[in-house]
Amino acid sequence: xxxxxxxxxxxxxxxxxxxxxxxxxxxxxxxxxxxxxxxxxxxxxxxxxxxxxxxxxxxxxxxxxxxxxxxxxxxxxxxxxxxxxxxxxxxxxxxxxxxxxxxxxxxxxxxxxxxxxxxxxxxxxxxxxxxxxxxxxxxxxxxxxxxxxxxxxxxxxxxxxxxxxxxxxxxxxxxxxxxxxxxxxxxxxxxxxxxxxxxxxxxxxxxxxxxxxxxxxxxxxxxxxxxxxxxxxxxxxxxxxxxxxxxxxxxxxxxxxxxxxxxxxxxxxxxxxxxxxxxxxxxxxxxxxxxxxxxxxxxxxxxxxxxxxxxxxxxxxxxxxxxxxxxxxxxxxxxxxxxxxxxxxxxxxxxxxxxxxxxxxxxxxxxxxxxxxxxxxxxxxxxxxxxxxxxxxxxxxxxxxxxxxxxxxxxxxxxxxxxxxxxxxxxxxxxxxxxxxxxxxxxxxxxxx
Numbered sequence: 547x548x549x550x551x552x553x554x555x556x557x558x559x560x561x562x563x564x565x566x567x568x569x570x571x572x573x574x575x576x577x578x579x580x581x582x583x584x585x586x587x588x589x590x591x592x593x594x595x596x597x598x599x600x601x602x603x604x605x606x607x608x609x610x611x612x613x614x615x616x617x618x619x620x621x622x623x624x625x626x627x628x629x630x631x632x633x634x635x636x637x638x639x640x641x642x643x644x645x646x647x648x649x650x651x652x653x654x655x656x657x658x659x660x661x662x663x664x665x666x667x668x669x670x671x672x673x674x675x676x677x678x679x680x681x682x683x684x685x686x687x688x689x690x691x692x693x694x695x696x697x698x699x700x701x702x703x704x705x706x707x708x709x710x711x712x713x714x715x716x717x718x719x720x721x722x723x724x725x726x727x728x729x730x731x732x733x734x735x736x737x738x739x740x741x742x743x744x745x746x747x748x749x750x751x752x753x754x755x756x757x758x759x760x761x762x763x764x765x766x767x768x769x770x771x772x773x774x775x776x777x778x779x780x781x782x783x784x785x786x787x788x789x790x791x792x793x794x795x796x797x798x799x800x801x802x803x804x805x806x807x808x809x810x811x812x813x814x815x816x817x818x819x820x821x822x823x824x825x826x827x828x829x830x831x832x833x834x835x836x837x838x839x840x841x842x843x844x845x846x847x848x849x850x851x852x853x854x855x856x857x858x859x860x861x862x863x864x865x866x867x868x869x870x871x872x873x874x875x876x877x878x879x880x881x882x883x884x885x886x887x888x889x890x891x892x893x894x895x896x897x898x899x900x901x902x903x904x905x906x907x908x909x910x911x912x913x914x915x916x917x918x919x920x921x922x923x924x925x926x927x928x929x930x931x932x933x934x935x936x937x938x939x940x941x942x943x944x945x946x947x948x949x950x951x952x953x954x955x956x957x958x959x960x961x962x963x964x965x966x967x968x969x970x971x972x973x974x975x976x977x978x979x980x981x982x983x984x985x986x987x988x989x990x991x992x993x994x995x
Contacts (some may be wrong), residue, residue, distance in 0.1 A: 549654060590819025591683060597827070598688035601813020604694040604806045611802030612702035616709060617987070618796025619859065621788055622979025624710045624974045631705050631714065634783070635721045639698035642726035650730035652738045669810040683819065693733075693814060696757055699810075700729045703761025706911035709770045710788075711775050713969055714982050716961040720954075724764055726767050728953045730741055732760050732946055740943075748942035749934035752814035754874035754924035755946050762918025771958040774908030776974050784948035785903045791988070793858055800862040804838055807869045811876040830876045834869065837876075837888025837948045841868020844892035852896065860899070863912045864892035870917055871924035875932040883931055891920040 614631035617625045699722045708717070730953040733756055742748035750756050777786055790796055811834045817823045845864025849857040868888030872879070878885060898915035908915070922943050929936040961967050968974070973981035980986060 550862045555900045560868050563645065570805035590817075591685075592806060593818045594684035594816070595688045596816070597813050597818040598684055598692040601809035602688065602692040602695050604809025604813075605692070605699065605854050606636075606806075608699060608803050608806035609633075609697075609702060609811065611799045611804075611806055612699075612706065613799070615796050615862070616706045616911055617798060618792040619628070619706070619790035620709050621977070622791040622988045622991055623898050623979055623986070625791055625979065626985045627714070627978040627982055628705070628709055629987070630983055632702060634669055634714075635701040635705060635725075636698045637726040638718060638721050639701050640694055642722055643690075643694045643697045643730070646726050647730040648693065651693065653740075655735060663849075669725055683817065689944060696753060696810075697729055700761040700764075701725055703913050704765045704768060706908045707765035707913045708772055709910040710978065711908075711968055711974055713967060713978075714769075715854040716965055716967045719961060719965075720764075720768070720957050723957050724954070728764065728950055728957075729757075731761055731949065735945070736942065739931055742938075742942045746938040747934060748888055748938050749928050749932055750874050750925060750942065751876060752811045752871055752873045755942055758873065758923035759919040759925070759943065760944055760950050762914055762916075762921055763947055764954040765909070766914050766918060767951050767954040769907050769909060769914070770964060771955065772889065774906060775910075775974075776971060778908050779903075779906045790859070796859070804835075804865055804869065807834055807838070807873075811873055815877070820953065826877055832881060833876045833879055833884040834849030835874055836881050837867040837872035837884045837891070838865045840885035840888035841865050841871070841892030843896075845896055846888040846894060848896040859912070861917050863895045863899075866916045867891035867895045867920040870899075871927070872918040873921075874924040875928040875934075878928075878933070878955060879931040886972055887927055887931075891923060892922060895922050937991045 567846045594618075609632060613629055616628040616632065620628050680990045701724055704720070732750075736748055736750055736756055737743075777787065778788065780783060806930065808831050812827045812830045815823055815827050815830060818827055841864040842861050843864075845860045846856045849855065849860045868891045871887050871891030872884055876884070884946070895912060898919050899909075900911055902909055902914060909915070925943055926932045926936065926939050929939050958967065969978060969981055977986075
């Protein structure tokens with residue numbers, strides 16, 4: 547996190563003067579520099595805080611995107627369960643990041659009085675949350691909120707992969723550990739200034755690895771331990787297709803996620819108090835958008851060539867894979883490079899989805915190709931476009947894989963052999979909406995399917 551200089555009244559006056567002059571005559575380099583330098587302190591504090599808040603509520607809106615995407619791609623008999631899982635995991639993530647996660651992710655950040663469980667020895671928010679601190683350059687509460695919604699995104703990734711065959715209670719217990727401990731530890735290595743950042747120069751601008759691959763590894767381990775949905779794979783190797791219940795809803799979810807990604811990547815600039823910062827945020831928006839567009843087009847073209855029919859679900863995941871791919875470094879690439887990076891992300895989806903089926907790894911929404919594999923790709927390619935080395939990026943990918951996979955396996959296995967993870971065969975057959983929560987999304991159509 548960077549700190550912004552305090553501005554004086556004279557400095558603010560310089561902004562007004564420079565702005566007035568620029569309206570009458572072309573601005574010189576000196577004038578532009580004066581404007582950039584003058585926008586600091588109170589003005590920068592407001593703009594930086596506003597960036598965190600806008601970015602934060604856009605990323606929070608991604609929770610709705612994940613919910614709608616998953617609700618559209620599961621079968622009708624499990625739709626309400628996915629909605630409950632998504633609003634539940636978002637809430638659990640917020641509580642756990644407040645209780646313990648933030649201080650694991652950012653140990654001792656900003657104040658020597660930080661305790662294990664939060665600011666000034668108590669959970670985050672017990673003291674000083676609403677107070678303005680011009681020394682930081684932004685509202686501390688706005689920063690916490692922005693970091694928290696990233697934490698929730700990680701849990702959303704797991705939800706889609708293990709859909710339709712995991713009970714609510716064990717899933718929520720796993721989310722509690724993931725958001726309170728597993729994810730914050732990964733964050734501490736890079737954004738918290740820890741091992742990967744200080745030793746290897748690892749670079750992950752907005753979280754291709756820290757958020758997306760972390761969620762992807764947790765989802766992969768869960769899919770392996772829980773197993774596939776009943777009837778998904780035949781004894782002869784046949785893959786039985788379980789069509790999603792609502793493709794328009796899944797498409798809406800994808801567009802919501804695409805919109806939210808501008809907050810995800812754009813606000814990760816962490817500052818908008820200078821002309822340079824504002825320009826960088828604008829460039830991040832463009833690169834983010836074009837990477838997603840590249841992913842969609844490549845997915846459509848490849849499915850048309852390979853299957854003689856374009857696949858809408860592949861196109862939706864192509865957009866998301868393009869977004870994940872550019873997330874590790876959305877500022878440094880040119881627009882052309884961003885399209886290429888996102889396009890390769892779209893190709894990853896087209897080739898990885900059938901590979902998972904050959905391995906009998908049941909990923910309901912395609913989150914493993916989108917978030918894990920495209921996340922790895924996006925992290926490694928930073929060595930080409932950004933200020934990082936391939937070795938440093940690879941170390942970050944591998945260390946994250948080992949920690950998240952091992953920790954997730956311990957939790958999933960502990961749940962499996964204690965309270966159990968899967969519903970009974972009969973419950974899975976009638977659907978979790980009836981078996982788990984008693985509220986069906988489509989009662990006229992889902993019963994008995």
